[in-house]
Amino acid sequence: MSSSRFSDLSAWTAAQHGLRSDEIRLAPAGGDASFRRYFRLTLPNGATQMVMDAPPAQEDSAPFLAIARRWHAANLPVPQVHAADLDAGFLLLDDLGDTPLQARFGDSATTLPYLHRAMALIAALQNRASPEALPAYDAALLGRELDLFPEWCLTRFLDLPTPPEWPALRQALIDAALEQRVVSVHRDFDAMNLMVKGDHLYMIDFQDAVAGPLSYDVISLLSGRYRRFDAATYAALVEHFYREARRDGRLTGTLSAEAFLTQCHAMAAQRSLKVLGIFCRLTLRDGKHGYLERLPHFLDHLTDSLAALPAHANFMNWLETQLRPVLTARLSALEIAE
Incomplete structure (x- = not known):
């Protein structure tokens, strides 16, 4: 400055x-x-x-x-x-202090109550804020976000060809997102963007909010920058969100908890692919090199999501046999530890 x-x-x-x-x-x-x-x-x-x-x-x-x-x-x-x-x-x-929700995460006994409070905040956002005035999280925007992955991560950062399975995965993730109810979406509901002040949680960095899928903010919370949950814990937290959304009317119809979990995994895969592209762009275009060390973490998030989407097993195999070794070698050459 x-x-x-x-x-x-x-x-x-x-x-x-x-x-x-x-x-x-x-x-x-x-x-x-x-x-x-x-x-x-x-x-x-x-x-x-x-x-x-x-x-x-x-x-x-x-x-x-x-x-x-x-x-x-x-x-x-x-x-x-x-x-x-x-x-x-x-x-x-307002000054909301210096304590993000991430700083309050510890063992399960400490973390789970805060996660439930954060999910209650998502419910308040979805129930109280009309999405009508927000930009649409439509197929074009979802696609532009996904395209950051092959352009910035694969081509520009890793010099790795885009696999033949990419078009099918790209379209499937867009379709899965558009199947969901449209609500107000913060779009970066990460624990680092939730401030703890007194007994309350506050949302910050919401300038990119959109009208989009009901699952987006909860997967942002559960697949965030610094925390990775095991499959059973992840599924239990998603089921908690599902039950609350059923109870207050955000989710209606015949969608089962298992089907909603699948929607969440697809949404999380979309977000992880986007983030991998964005972090490489921040490095190559904007000179912000601190984001590279987070790439393996989001690759792990992507692996977790794809493991629950068996239709994309071939892409998953490519990720583990080609993308992960190339990324590991590239980061090692740059002396960036995982």
Whole structure:
């Protein structure tokens, strides 16, 4: 961040409180995979808020602002936006602290109650927030996301040919996603995007929300960046979500728990393939090399999903006999440990 932009950010932030720049303190509070950066504002009385710096040339903050206001009005736990200058790319938000849900995960006795609370938050989102104003998570978008895998992971990062089974898998995953009920989807409901403050969970980083499949946010939670559940635990958590969705009417009709689990595995496979492509793109295009070390983790997630989709056994075999060894060798050559 240039010194002139930081000066502009400081002046704007201070002005929101009728103060001078030298009367406030801004400290870096992290960033994310985009060009957004965050600063913690400390006021003279000790109160804090969060300032988002989203350069308008790279980031359009209008969706974040619109969704934040709608979801806040729907009584969903999101940071309140106290001020915004979209032309400058500055937003002033609630400070939700420094504790993501991921930090509260420990053994099963500790983790499972938090996961159930997170699933209850998904239910609140799906029940209270209308998906009508959100972009559609349609076949075109699902396909563009999937295409990141052969383009950025296979071709550009690994120089590996796309297997002949890819078109059939790609279409099957799109079809499976479109079979589901359409709801409001956070789209990155990872435990790192859920903040724990007091006794409450809050959602952040929801600017890419879409109208899409009912299972997407729960598989984002269960197939996240740092945690991998065994098959039995995964199935039990999905069944918990299924029972709650049946109970409150989000799921109707004759869809069985087993069929819903299959939908979740297909959705998780789509997301893992997308993430593998995105992480390679972040490295090759944007110079953000910290994401490469997470590739084996999401390859494991993909393996778990495909193991539950026997129709794609040939792709699974290619993944284990060709993709995994090539990826392991490439990361080893770059001195990136699994």
